[in-house]
Amino acid sequence: MSATAPGAPGRPERLFRGTGEHWPDDVPLPQPPPWRRAPAVPGGRTRRPYLIGAEQVEVVNAALRLRRPLLVTGNPGTGKTSLAHAVADELGLGPVLVWPVNTRSTLTDALYRYDAIGRLREGRAPGAKAEEAAPGNQADPRNQAGGADDGDTVGSYVRLGPLGTALATRHQDRPRLLLIDELDKSDVDLPNDLLHVLEEGEFSIPELARLPESQARVPVLTEGSRERVTLHRGVVRCADFPFVVITSNGEREFPPAFLRRCVRLELPDPGPRKLEEIVRAHFAGPDLAGLDADWTRVKALIETFTVHRDLGGLATDQLLHAVHLLQQGIQPDARHLREAVLRELRDGGGR
Template identity: 55%
Template sequence: MRPNDVPPPEGNWRLFRGDGEPREPVMPPAPPWRRFTGVPRAEDQAEAASQSPPEPPPVPRYLISPKHADVVNAALHLRRPLLVTGSPGTGKSSLAWAVARELGLGDVLRWPINSRSTVQEALYRYDAVGRLRETALQREQGEYGPGIGSFVRLGPLGTALAPRSRPRILLIDELDKGDIDLPNDLLTVFEEGEFEIPELARLREEESAIDVATDHAGETTTVVRGNVRCTEFPVVVITSNGERDFPPAFLRRCVPLQLPTPDEEMLRAIVTAHLGAGVLAESEDLLESFLQRRAPGELATDQLLNAVFLRTSGADLSADDLLDSVLHQLGGTV
């Protein structure tokens, strides 16, 4: 019998062995930061019903210093966007979820920015072609076409500005990846807290109130005379990797927060918060290697978490090729 034919011992981390032999190993628990909430298929649910449901992992506390937390509070009180900058892995995006969870603001609306992003698409989308086709089909069948509200959907920014008693929280992720004019395009929306949907503003008086879908699944909001105006200005968290400067007019309307690169003490606290205090004693070499590799180049904190988690899963990280793959420099090629 070849060594590869021997089934791995229980707890062995090698799910894939590269021997071409089919097997159905039990998938181990995912890292706490890579667990999702999708609903499994009916047949999977039936199988899972016969097993003990797994305990949901505790949500790790977001680690932030009091002085940086005070900057967040300043933005909350002033109803101004929070512009968060810092190196990769410093927790810029995670801050939005931490604020939402602690203040009970519900799900985070996320607008990931790329070079083609526009304020228009983040506010709303109108499917004119779909409405035309659906209306023609319904008329052929002697029925009335669907209302225009069925073809309007608010984007993440538009949903954040929809009126409600408590503010939404909106994450505008990596704004510096957008077009150079994008920050200026946001100024009017941030100042006025409202926008117009011209396709709805042109409707007759008896159609002045239209229900439209939002960026939150299954939720609708009523738009009156095409105007969307917030009741409470949303909590806006804007992240930037510092790849370019923003115009002064935009910066004046934001509260800036620079998150520092975690030092050794903070790294220990982060590992403890995500994986428990018990793993620190077994991870001193990984922490030391991370700090040494971070000095000449750029590494993210979650790379350290990945290495420690693999160690707890049984991986042998003493081999340089595996450790190099996990702690690879972000500024170069992989």
């Protein structure tokens, strides 16, 4: 049911009117779409239904059984990123570890980060300097490389990245899931740089490997949490290969050696019938009642969406946004709204 503006029965509300008129304090704002509501668990992710064909499901299962990276390609909006979260949710693999790739990304970014500047600053803290400078005092050996507590000190400045954390940790005795998002945006050498780590399941952190034997065991921080894992001689070695999902928009080809080690999945653009299923799944529960009452217009919107997607590229999320506006009594096919909500993604579309 669409909300209406106070004092204007039957008219869709303008939440913001651009007139300086304040929205009444005792009138709640309309609910956002189900997938944009706050997650039940702090820091969690709002669960969204995920629908793909049976053949695509079999390919995902093949990658899971082989524990090989799943290389997912397809047009923007076909659900590449959402697939990783759906797999982690169904299999109980814990929060997805995400590595968003861009042209400046390096393998080290994904493995670990060492805050050398932070460690240097702490070693030069004013209190430490004053104590060291006092007549007859020697510098505290804990602030010197190779000191008795230096392993713990160095570990405080090392944090494993998403790939490093995926190798070093598990979730309730199950492997972690790592999402390498949009690898095709990377430098040309990065896919090959990944090969050794993904094949061997281990890597070494030089800043820890060169510590003396007395500091062989060092606890380090992990991605996205305050948890620590203890490394021996700076080596990260997986007890269980993580499940790696790699997405690509197909902007460039990957080296044959890299492709050979991946299970490849092409996600097609969903057809009208699949789009109807996706819309119903996202507006399940109380949101579905209003949708059924206006299903004829929803189907017409899906048909319009399909035509524009094939001409200039549209994402399924854009259709869901348009359906939600339709539920709210807004006409998303009005030209100015179509330009904003259903604007094509390719060729500078929007007409």
